[in-house]
Amino acid sequence: MPTATTKTNNTIMSDNNQGFSSSFGAIMAAVGSAVGLGNIWRFPYIMGKYGGGAFLLVYLVFVFMIGMVLMMTEFVIGRRSQHTPPKAFLHNRPDKKGWKYLGYLCVFTCLMIISQYVVISGWTTHYIVDSAVGTLSSLQAGDMAQHFNSFVAHPWLPVLFLLIFTIITAFIILGGVQKGIEAVSKILMPVLLVLVLVLCVRSITLPNASIGLKYLFSPDFSKLSGEGILAALGQALFSLSVGMGTMIVYGSYIPANDNIFKTSLMITASDTLIAVLAGVAIFPAVFSFGQEPAGGPGLVFQVLPTVFNSMGNIGTVFAVMFFFLLALAALTSAISLLETIVAWLCESSSLKRSSSTIVVTIAVLAIGALCSMAYGPLKEFLILGDNLFDFVDKLNSIYLPPICAIGTVIFLGWQMKKDDIIDELSNHGTLKVGYFKYYYFLVRFVAPIALLVVLFTGIINSLQ
Ligand code: PHE
Numbered sequence: 457m458p459t460a461t462t463k464t465n466n467t468i469m470s471d472n473n474q475g476f477s478s479s480f481g482a483i484m485a486a487v488g489s490a491v492g493l494g495n496i497w498r499f500p501y502i503m504g505k506y507g508g509g510a511f512l513l514v515y516l517v518f519v520f521m522i523g524m525v526l527m528m529t530e531f532v533i534g535r536r537s538q539h540t541p542p543k544a545f546l547h548n549r550p551d552k553k554g555w556k557y558l559g560y561l562c563v564f565t566c567l568m569i570i571s572q573y574v575v576i577s578g579w580t581t582h583y584i585v586d587s588a589v590g591t592l593s594s595l596q597a598g599d600m601a602q603h604f605n606s607f608v609a610h611p612w613l614p615v616l617f618l619l620i621f622t623i624i625t626a627f628i629i630l631g632g633v634q635k636g637i638e639a640v641s642k643i644l645m646p647v648l649l650v651l652v653l654v655l656c657v658r659s660i661t662l663p664n665a666s667i668g669l670k671y672l673f674s675p676d677f678s679k680l681s682g683e684g685i686l687a688a689l690g691q692a693l694f695s696l697s698v699g700m701g702t703m704i705v706y707g708s709y710i711p712a713n714d715n716i717f718k719t720s721l722m723i724t725a726s727d728t729l730i731a732v733l734a735g736v737a738i739f740p741a742v743f744s745f746g747q748e749p750a751g752g753p754g755l756v757f758q759v760l761p762t763v764f765n766s767m768g769n770i771g772t773v774f775a776v777m778f779f780f781l782l783a784l785a786a787l788t789s790a791i792s793l794l795e796t797i798v799a800w801l802c803e804s805s806s807l808k809r810s811s812s813t814i815v816v817t818i819a820v821l822a823i824g825a826l827c828s829m830a831y832g833p834l835k836e837f838l839i840l841g842d843n844l845f846d847f848v849d850k851l852n853s854i855y856l857p858p859i860c861a862i863g864t865v866i867f868l869g870w871q872m873k874k875d876d877i878i879d880e881l882s883n884h885g886t887l888k889v890g891y892f893k894y895y896y897f898l899v900r901f902v903a904p905i906a907l908l909v910v911l912f913t914g915i916i917n918s919l920q
Contacts, residue, residue, distance in 0.1 A: 474634070475709035481638040482710045483722055488641040488788030489697045489706065490727040491648065493576055496782055499691060500672065500735030501751040506684030509675030514685055516728070519692040522906055524724040525898045526698040526861060528881070529868045531716045534707025536880045540800040541701035544708070549871050558863040562701030563800045565856040567816075569700065570793035571823035572848050574625075576753075577786040578618030578828065580779055582607065583757060587775035592761045600758040608831040615825045621783070622824065625790045626817040629798055630810060633709055637791055644784050651781040652730060655737035658774060659744075668740030671749065682913075689910050690853065695727055697792060699861030705796045716881055717891060737778075756782065794820065823848075854914035862907045869900035 476482040503511045537547035542559030549555055586592050595603055608614055628636045659665060693699045710719065738760070742749055745766040747759050764775035794816060801812040826834065830845040839847045868877065874896070882889045 476638050476711060477634050479711060479714050479719065481634070481642055482706070482714060483719060483726075484641040484645045485637050485709075485788075485792070486697075486703070486706050486719070486723045487726045488637075488645055489702060489792030490695060490723055490789075491645070491730045492695075492697075492785050492789030493573065493580075493782065494691065494695045494789075495727065495731040496734040496785055497752065497756045499695065499731035500738050501749065501755055502684075502687050502691060503732075503735055504671050504739060504749050505679070505751070506681070506687060507676040507679035508671065509673050510677045510680040511684055511688060512673070512732070513675070514680065515688045515692060518689045518906075519696065519724055519728055521898055522689065522903050523692040523696040523698060524720050525895060525903055526693065526865065527696055527703050527720045527723065528716055528895065529864055529899055530698055530701070530703035531707035531710060531720065532877055532880045533864070533868060533872075534704035535710050535712070535716070536876065538708050540708070540796070540803050541704050542800070543803065544701075544704050545867060548876070549867070552871065555867060555871070558860065558867065559701065559800075561856070561863070562704070562860050563797055565700040565852075565860050566702060566793045566796045567819065567823070568848055568856060569852050570790055570797070570820055572827055572845065572852055573786065573790055573793065574618050574622045574820060574824040575614070575828045575845065577621045577783065577790060578614055578616075578824075579608065579753075579757065580783045580786060581621050582614070582617040583761075584776060584779040584783060587761070587764070587772060587779055590772065592775060593765055593772050595761070595765070597762045597765070600762050601754075604753070604757045608828075609835075611829075611833050614828045614832070618824050618828055619821060621787070621790070622817060622821055625787060625794050626813055628787075628791055629794050629813050632809070633795075637795060640791070641788055644788055648781060648784050649730070651777055651784075652733045652737055655774065655778060655781070656733055659737050659739075659741040662741055662744035664744045665740035668738075668743035669736070671743060672735045672739045686910055686913055689906060690858075690914075693857060693861060694853075695731060696724060697789065699857040699864065700796070701860065701864075702792045702796045704864075705799050706792065713883055713886075715883070715887055717889070717895075850918060854918050855911075858907050858911040858914065862904055862911065865899050865903040865907065869896070869904070 476485060503515070533544050533548060537544040539547050540559070541562040542556040545555035545559050546553065583592070592603075628640050630636065631639070660669065697703060710716070738755070739749060741763050742759060745763045747763055749755065750759050760778065761775060764771035764778070767774060797816045798809065798812045801807060801816055802809050805812070807815065827845045827848055830837070830843040834844060837844060842850065877896075878889060878892060879885070881887070881892065
């Protein structure tokens with residue numbers, strides 16, 4: 457019988473198998489991580505709010521110059537070390553033991569993000585059912601908000617759906633890196649693309665679709681405030697899933713002969729394309745039926761169901777399709793977050809992958825359920841004036857990811873040996889890395905400064 461002592465070499469590979477089997481699988485898994493709730497409900501809304509085309513322009517600069525740079529950085533740290541965050545830092549800089557704390561912070565950040573992520577994913581899963589059985593289509597426009605509010609305040613229903621979503625995620629992780637994550641991503645990402653495209657076609661062929669397209673794309677620089685610029689950078693990082701070690705773990709699974717620069721470029725471009733397509737799927741429809749572009753939960757769980765109802769019977773089909781799309785996007789993102797924590801636990805304890813998955817899933821369910829109940833039974837339970845969900849949301853948006861991201865770029869830019877970085881990016885000298893001096897400059901100077909600005913303005917704003 458295999459026991460803990462049979463774990464011979466203590467790298468991630470020993471228990472989590474051999475990493476992704478192909479470049480295509482690696483890209484699909486990483487795009488799966490990147491494309492999530494952030495692309496579909498957050499990006500279109502903030503793009504419209506902060507000046508459409510003007511915001512897009514700034515976003516493109518940030519996502520390619522800082523987001524993609526961070527992704528390459530995490531891939532280099534992960535693939536070179538073949539370890540999860542704490543050991544990945546130590547492997548690349550064995551003499552500086554303190555860096556392991558940055559690794560722990562990354563894992564903790566993933567735990568906080570997934571615990572909040574599964575709450576919203578659970579709502580989404582419930583709305584698939586609600587739209588399929590006709591509950592949503594039987595509601596009047598004015599009752600949508602009430603329906604949503606009473607659902608999230610229900611003592612156990614949101615927790616039940618969170619449980620269903622999290623268990624599906626855990627099953628995929630139990631399948632392993634190749635047979636679970638990679639196999640599922642290779643199927644789900646193309647499905648997701650088709651769903652977005654179908655919804656886009658429906659949306660832009662509705663009457664007056666051009667009003668929504670104009671709202672989304674026409675550049676209005678007067679709406680692009682300092683706040684909009686910071687939102688663009690924060691969104692660029694969240695959307696690419698960088699700044700919490702997820703891409704360090706996925707980096708350790710990337711095939712040794714993959715070109716890290718090209719892979720990162722493809723992931724960044726795909727993630728951005730899906731975000732823009734989500735906007736095209738949503739806003740023309742919203743404006744066509746005379747609705748207001750709300751943000752966050754209001755847009756997805758109140759405005760959009762009203763829009764689908766206005767489409768008549770066929771609206772039910774589009775509603776199911778939309779919530780299914782959202783749930784798929786959330787699933788492949790949740791997989792990457794859960795994988796990061798499971799791979800870490802597996803590597804740093806004597807637990808096997810299956811036991812690690814069970815332990816981490818229970819922790820996520822417990823914290824997630826508490827966050828979910830912050831809208832219902834735990835409404836009165838406040839931490840520093842916020843309910844638990846909002847408290848975790850603040851940690852996840854203002855503090856944890858920028859701190860981890862700053863640590864990661866400083867680590868690569870100022871702690872790792874330049875030759876080691878070039879060696880990894882060039883696949884031991886077999887690829888040309890003409891871009892290196894630009895990358896190195898961005899990672900050493902531009903990224904840390906930009907991230908510090910995001911962190912401090914976030915803190916100052918939250919204290920006001
Ligand atoms: N990128 C995901 C999204 O856009 C969120 C995410 C962040 C996933 C960090 C994994 C790690 O929704």
